[in-house]
Structure formats: C-alpha cells, structure tokens
Amino acid sequence: MVVGSLRRMDLSWSPTEVAFRNEARAWLAENVPSEKLPSGDTRDGFALHLKWEQRLFDARWSVVSWPEEYGGRNATLWEWLIFEEEYHRVGAPQRVTQNGIFLLAPTLFEFGTQEQRDRYLQPMASGLETWCQGWSEPDAGSDLAGIRSTAVRDDAAAGWRLSGQKTWTTRGAFCTHMFGLFRSDPAAERHAGLTYFLVPLNTPGVTVRGFGRLDGDEGFAEVFLDDVFVDDAMVLGEVNAGWKVAMATTGSERGLTLRSPGRFMATADRLVRLYRDIGARASDPALRHAVVQAVIDVEAYRLQTLATVTAIGDGDNPGATSSLTKVFWSELDVRMHDTALALLGTAAELEDNGWMKDFQFALSGPIYAGTNEVQRNVIAERVLGMPRR
Amino acid sequence: MRFAFTTDQLALRDAVREMLAKECPPSEVRSAWANANGRTASAWDALTGMGVLDALVPEAAGGLGLNMLDLVLVCEEVGRVALPEPFVEHALVAAAVVGSGHGSMSALVGPAALGVYADSVDAVLVEDDDRLLLVAREGLVLERQSSVDHTRHLFTVDWSSAEATTEVGGPQECADAFDRAALGNAAVLVGLAQHLLDVTVDYAATRNQFGVPIGSFQALKHKLADVRIALEFARPLVYRAAHSVSIDDIDRSVHVSMCAAQAADAASLAARHALQCHGAIGYSDESDLHMWMKRVWALQRAYGDPAWHRERVARAILDED
Structure with missing residues (x-):
C-alpha cells in the first residue's frame, strides 16, 4: 500500500x-x-x-x-x-477441470507439500486427472461445519479410513479424484477436528452415483465412502486443520478465480447483440434499460476487480470482501438471463434458444460456493461488523 | 494498469474529512435547515482556505491545478457530512470554467432547471443555447422554489434582463461542465450513502429489542449487506469516470452516465433501508437521519436522473455500430 x-x-x-x-x-x-x-x-x-x-x-x-x-x-x-x-x-x-485448477490448486500451492505439488499439479493441468469437490453432505450444506463423514486413524497402515456420504458433487460421476473434508477428531465439534483429504475415486470402498441437475445434465453426484483407505500423503495441510485449509479455497472460489469478469463481459455482449437483433420487437420498453444496466453492472464488476488486483499487488488481502463479489456476480448473471428470456418472449421456452439452458445454470450461482444468504451474513458480520446472534 | 488513488489524493481526502468533521457536524446541517440562506456558518471559508474550491483552476490562474481524479474523493466527503453548500456547482462546474476571483458561484447546466443557492452566491454560471454565460447575481430574477431538503435554497433563474453577461464557453464547455456536475453529484451521493449505511450499522448495534441488538437479526443484516454491495459496485464506476474526465477520454460522457445511474440507485437504496432499519425514530424529524435521506432524494435526480443517464449509455452501446 x-x-x-x-x-x-x-x-x-x-x-x-x-x-x-x-x-x-x-x-x-x-x-x-x-x-x-x-x-x-x-x-x-x-x-x-x-x-x-x-x-x-x-x-x-x-x-x-x-x-x-x-x-x-x-x-x-x-x-x-x-x-x-x-x-x-x-x-x-x-x-x-476448473474445480481442480481454480479451487484445489491454490490450496495445494499454499498448504501442499512439495511431493503433493509435484504429484498432482501437472496431471490436473492437462486434464489427465480431474477433481471434484467433496464438501457438502446431506446434512451439511450451508452449515458446512456440520460435516459428519469421518476419517479414522489407522496407525498400522500409516493412513486414514474414510466413511460417509458427500453430495451435490459437481461432475463427480466423471472425475478421477475428489478433495474433501472429513471429521478426523470425533471429540471435536464444528470447525475443529476436520481434515482435508485427497481421494482417488477408484479406491476400493468408493461408490459414485451420478444424478441430474435442474437443467437435466448428469452434472451432480453422490459419493459414498465405506472404509476407504488413504495414506498419510493424501492429507492436505495439517491434520485437524482442514477448516482453515478449506476456507482458503472458498476465498478463491467466491472471489477472483472462479468467476472472472471476462465471463460476464461475454454474457453482456451476447445480451447486447440479442437486443440489437430483436429488441425493437420486445413488448416491454423497459428491457432497453435492463440491457444497459447489465452492461453497467458488468463494467462495475470489471473495475472492482481491477481495484482488487491493484490492492493485492500492494500487499492487501481482500478477505471477506470476496463475499460482496460473489453475491454481485451471481445475481447479475441471473438478471442478465432473465432479461434475455424477456427479450425472447414466447421463444424463451425453447431449449435451444441459446439462453434457457444457461438461465438454469445461472440460477445455481446464488446457491453454490456458499448461498447468497450465508454470504450476506458474512458481509454484515465481517465487513460491516454487525453483531452475531 | 493501476486502479487506485495516490497517497496525495488520499491525504487531500483525509484533510477535508477532518476539516468538515469540525465545520459541518450534523448540528450545522440542522442549523442550515432553518437559517436564512441554507448554508453553513464557516465551512465555505474553510474550504476556500484549503484551496479546494479552486482546485480545478490552473496554478497559473491562482488555483491548485488539480483534476477530477484528485477531487472525486473530496466530493464523497462533502456528501458524507451532507454539506449544505454549492460545492459541486462552484468547484467542479463554475470555477473550472471561469477561474478564481469571481466570489462564490452556483451553476445551472444540463437538464437541471433550478439554481441552488442562487440568492446567496456572487454569480451563476448558466447554460444558454449551447453557450456558458457567467451572470452576476444582481442581474438575475430569482423565484424561490421549495426543495424537500430545506437546506437547498432553489430558484428559477431568469437572466434575460441581465445587463452584463460574459460568454465563457461554447458547446464543448457546456457538455464538459455538465459531465463534471453529474460526476461530482454521483460522488456526493456515494458519500451520502456511506454515511447512511454507517449510522444505520451503528444504530442497529445499540438498539435492543427482544433482548438483543436488532442488528443481530438477519432481516436487517441482509438489507444493509445489500447497501454495502451497491456501494462496492458504484464506487469503481465513479472513480473510473473521474479518471476518464481527467484525461479527456473520448468515452467520458458514457462513463459519467454509468456512474451517475449506479450511484443514484445505491444512494436511493441506502436511504430506504436506513429508514426501515431505524424504524420510527428514523421517521422522526428529531433524528438527523431525515436530513441525509432528503439530500439523497434531492440529488438522485439532479443533473440527469438514472433513466436519463441509462438512455445516454443506451444510445452509445445499443444504437451505434
């Protein structure tokens, strides 16, 4: 600074x-x-x-x-x-490959051993090995610290035995590996006693069941783990320090690396082209300004990112402000698709109109990577300093 | 690529903030609500003393020789304390055109129809058929209009019978003067919104109901988080527009309109949520809150309302190619 x-x-x-x-x-x-x-x-x-x-x-x-x-x-x-x-x-x-490259890799760079970086980074970069995220469980979504899947120490084999169920695992049915959080200290509660593990999905005891998302693709999976053995080299960071390690990843996910401005600049460009093509026929004249507002918001996100990157270069840590960004881009994405469908009018329902499928994906933005309700709590408590309950 | 302010720019902001905290506390705004001219007792002189009123005037002409990028954070501070003075009209619009030595000035540019503080300034810069004219107050026929913000002494301004008017600019100067006004107004709105957010966060931490601070309730947290988000994504547009104006970027008018629309919406949201989170005390004129809200309501449509600015962006990005 x-x-x-x-x-x-x-x-x-x-x-x-x-x-x-x-x-x-x-x-x-x-x-x-x-x-x-x-x-x-x-x-x-x-x-x-x-x-x-x-x-x-x-x-x-x-x-x-x-x-x-x-x-x-x-x-x-x-x-x-x-x-x-x-x-x-x-x-x-x-x-x-994004969940590996953008979510796991920053964590490997920060917390991984040299051996882990040498072993996993290059196959991840080439797509030879693909990674899914094993965080959510049937009873631990927004309340991620409620994780129940366990890691039991096996001293004789110098490793851990993992059991439990992960779910909403994006592309889990197609990936070769999973990174995830497991409760390694049964006496510890909530954020304590969790450990971050790397798990090859072909390990005996792993069962993966893919299932359909809102948009119909088999993009989700449940991952069942039944006494799955992983050795000590598969622990990322310190044992029982998994929460800290995982939060470093959510920082990347919510902030800069998962959804860069370029993605939304492209959507805004498509929206402008759509307006130029059919905007004159749209029934609602307010859509003209909705398109403009999308362009303004995308520009605001681009500029805010430039300020963030400048600040990072000056040695600042954006920290909890990544929650501001996540809420903004995810809801902006929904608004842009809403506007496009409104422009399309009766053609909005057609699956191949170039927007309906993406609209459904956009709707996942306010849910994944920490729901926007949780993000707003984070903003209120950690950015504004409002009292916790 | 570097999107940040310099230490000098931040230091100027801090100096103005410190001065305004002394010269324009809420009690001073309250006094201005009832006094003869709607202005402060001494803040204008203090601003003059710091040189910021002539900040955009070249050094050779007795000013500070600064640009909009140097001054945009000062505008935020003016908004933060709800300074009841023609700061934008004088420092950003009139002095930047005519230089120093004309006393205090107001300005009437763009779609704006009313002159603020026109009865208590020495001269008014008016836009007349793509020309900028400087008219001494004595030559003006003024008719008072009542603003929702009682510190804003507004007037219809008629200069048709003025004996001495000086032509000080043509079409380009008119356009640039308007852009500086809209940009400064946007920065003032950001400052107003920041204050509304700050006092509401403070109030929600101290007001107890059901045995706990009301700020611990999610319903309030989410409203104020939304205000914080709106500010986070208004400020960069304001700062970029200031940069564009300072370097005469060819797209500066579009950039000004983007920030004007965004800042007005952010401030409007801040006022609405501030009132709701304060509850009945916020609805009372004994609380200071109303003075900030009413300033927002007054300024959110000054120098082009958000729809006007969106339409200006629309013409640039949707209609051309």
Whole structure:
C-alpha cells in the first residue's frame, strides 16, 4: 500500500500485456472448436472437453498463472484476467477441470507439500486427472461445519479410513479424484477436528452415483465412502486443520478465480447483440434499460476487480470482501438471463434458444460456493461488523 | 494498469474529512435547515482556505491545478457530512470554467432547471443555447422554489434582463461542465450513502429489542449487506469516470452516465433501508437521519436522473455500430 500508491491511476495495459492478449487471442481464434461442444456436464461431453483441455495444456494455456514447471506461464494476475476475457469473448468451451485448477490448486500451492505439488499439479493441468469437490453432505450444506463423514486413524497402515456420504458433487460421476473434508477428531465439534483429504475415486470402498441437475445434465453426484483407505500423503495441510485449509479455497472460489469478469463481459455482449437483433420487437420498453444496466453492472464488476488486483499487488488481502463479489456476480448473471428470456418472449421456452439452458445454470450461482444468504451474513458480520446472534 | 488513488489524493481526502468533521457536524446541517440562506456558518471559508474550491483552476490562474481524479474523493466527503453548500456547482462546474476571483458561484447546466443557492452566491454560471454565460447575481430574477431538503435554497433563474453577461464557453464547455456536475453529484451521493449505511450499522448495534441488538437479526443484516454491495459496485464506476474526465477520454460522457445511474440507485437504496432499519425514530424529524435521506432524494435526480443517464449509455452501446 505504500510504494505503489505514489503512482497515479493508469487504466491502460502495458505493451507486454497487450502482446499477451494478442497471443492468446490469436491462438484461441485458431484453435477454439467452431462447433459448440456438447455440455461438459454429460458423460460424452465431458470426454470431448478433456480433449480440449489437453490441447489447452499442450499450448500452455490451461493454467497461465501457474509456474512453468507445472505447465503454466508464470502469468501475472493482470494477464490471467486478460486471458479470461479473451477465452470467454470467443465462447471457448467450459472448463471442466476448473474445480481442480481454480479451487484445489491454490490450496495445494499454499498448504501442499512439495511431493503433493509435484504429484498432482501437472496431471490436473492437462486434464489427465480431474477433481471434484467433496464438501457438502446431506446434512451439511450451508452449515458446512456440520460435516459428519469421518476419517479414522489407522496407525498400522500409516493412513486414514474414510466413511460417509458427500453430495451435490459437481461432475463427480466423471472425475478421477475428489478433495474433501472429513471429521478426523470425533471429540471435536464444528470447525475443529476436520481434515482435508485427497481421494482417488477408484479406491476400493468408493461408490459414485451420478444424478441430474435442474437443467437435466448428469452434472451432480453422490459419493459414498465405506472404509476407504488413504495414506498419510493424501492429507492436505495439517491434520485437524482442514477448516482453515478449506476456507482458503472458498476465498478463491467466491472471489477472483472462479468467476472472472471476462465471463460476464461475454454474457453482456451476447445480451447486447440479442437486443440489437430483436429488441425493437420486445413488448416491454423497459428491457432497453435492463440491457444497459447489465452492461453497467458488468463494467462495475470489471473495475472492482481491477481495484482488487491493484490492492493485492500492494500487499492487501481482500478477505471477506470476496463475499460482496460473489453475491454481485451471481445475481447479475441471473438478471442478465432473465432479461434475455424477456427479450425472447414466447421463444424463451425453447431449449435451444441459446439462453434457457444457461438461465438454469445461472440460477445455481446464488446457491453454490456458499448461498447468497450465508454470504450476506458474512458481509454484515465481517465487513460491516454487525453483531452475531 | 493501476486502479487506485495516490497517497496525495488520499491525504487531500483525509484533510477535508477532518476539516468538515469540525465545520459541518450534523448540528450545522440542522442549523442550515432553518437559517436564512441554507448554508453553513464557516465551512465555505474553510474550504476556500484549503484551496479546494479552486482546485480545478490552473496554478497559473491562482488555483491548485488539480483534476477530477484528485477531487472525486473530496466530493464523497462533502456528501458524507451532507454539506449544505454549492460545492459541486462552484468547484467542479463554475470555477473550472471561469477561474478564481469571481466570489462564490452556483451553476445551472444540463437538464437541471433550478439554481441552488442562487440568492446567496456572487454569480451563476448558466447554460444558454449551447453557450456558458457567467451572470452576476444582481442581474438575475430569482423565484424561490421549495426543495424537500430545506437546506437547498432553489430558484428559477431568469437572466434575460441581465445587463452584463460574459460568454465563457461554447458547446464543448457546456457538455464538459455538465459531465463534471453529474460526476461530482454521483460522488456526493456515494458519500451520502456511506454515511447512511454507517449510522444505520451503528444504530442497529445499540438498539435492543427482544433482548438483543436488532442488528443481530438477519432481516436487517441482509438489507444493509445489500447497501454495502451497491456501494462496492458504484464506487469503481465513479472513480473510473473521474479518471476518464481527467484525461479527456473520448468515452467520458458514457462513463459519467454509468456512474451517475449506479450511484443514484445505491444512494436511493441506502436511504430506504436506513429508514426501515431505524424504524420510527428514523421517521422522526428529531433524528438527523431525515436530513441525509432528503439530500439523497434531492440529488438522485439532479443533473440527469438514472433513466436519463441509462438512455445516454443506451444510445452509445445499443444504437451505434
């Protein structure tokens, strides 16, 4: 906050950043499949998306911000934002590897051992190994600290035996690995006594059952664990410190890395094009300003992100303010899709109109990564300092 | 790429904040509600003393030679204390055009139809058929209008019989003056909203019902979280617009309109939720809250209402190509 703040505001990109953008744009123009891939949240679509992930990895675009030794480009946060803008601008395929790359990897970098980083990061970046998140349980959703799945110490085998049930596990039926929280100290309550484990889903005792989401894709799974043995090398961070380790991941998930502005800039662009095509025929004149407001809100999110990245560069920690961001983009995404469907009028119900399926996905935004009700409590208590109950 | 203020810009904000805390406490705003001109006893002189009223005037002409980016945080402070003075009209609009040495000034630009404090300033900058004219107060025919915010002494302004008017700008100056006014107004609204949020968070922590602070109830938490979110995503637009104006960015008018709409909506939300969370005490004119709410209601449609600004953005992004 000291050194940097002598410099004046400057909203232009450096020549290096412009070159980075141009390189990304050129590669994407050359390589993004011209035909939209089937949904990555279906079995067949997932396999096709992994081929795309391999291509991204081979050209070192799958994890641009990672060190080169793991397949990245050592890109700055600014360059990562630029890549995201370019990626979404051309409508490149969804990242089916994102839960590993954007949620687990930051945690591995922060808490993992050198052996764990060397073992897991590169296969994650190439899509050879795919990761799902094992947090929610039937009785532990918003109240994540209510986790009941257990990890029982097996000293003789130098490891742990995991039992219990995880659910709402995105792409769990297609992934090879899961990261999750398990109660390792039965005497401890709530946030204490949890440990963060890495679990290969082909381990004996694991049963995965995929099931359909709101939009019909088999994007959800239940993961049953029955006395599943994992050795000590599969513990991420300290034993019984899983909550702290996991919260570092939610910071990434809610904040910068899961839903960058580029994604919503692309949606706003599509909305503007839709308005230009059919807006004049729309029955509700207020939709014109709803489209404008979407553009304004997306611009606000982009600028707020620039401020956040500047602050991170100055050594600040955004902390609980990531909850502000998560509520904003998730509800903005719903509003944009609402507006698009309103513009489409009676054609809104058609499944292939380019918006209805995405609308259903947008509705998951205020639910996943901590419901917006929980986020608003976090904002009130940790940002505004209002009294806890 | 760097989206942050400099230490100098933050220091200027802090100095103004400190001064205004002394010169314009809520009791001063309350006095202005009932006094003869609706203004403060000494805050204007203090602002003059700090040089911020001529901040946009070039150094060679006796000003500070600053730009909108330097001044936008000062506008927030003006809003935070609900300063009842023609700060935006003088410092951002009139002085930036005519320089210092004309006394205190108000301004009448853009769709705005009424002149604030026109009876107690030395001159008014008016927009007349794509020209900017500086008219001394003596040449104006004023008719008082009553604002919901009683500190805002508003007037219809007729300069048709003024003997001496000075033409000080053409169409571009008119457009730029309006953009600075709308931008400054947006920053003032952000400051008003921040104050409304702050006092409401404080009140909710101390007011007890059912044996607990009402701020521990989710119903209040979620309302105030929404205000905090609205501010979080209004401020960056305001700061970017200030940057765009300061560098004469070709898209500055669109950027100003984006922030004007967003800030007005955020302030409107802040006023509504502040009142609801205060309950009956907020509905009383013995509480200070009403003075901030009424300032919001007065300013949220000044210099173009949110729909006007959205339409200006719409013409730029939806109709062209």
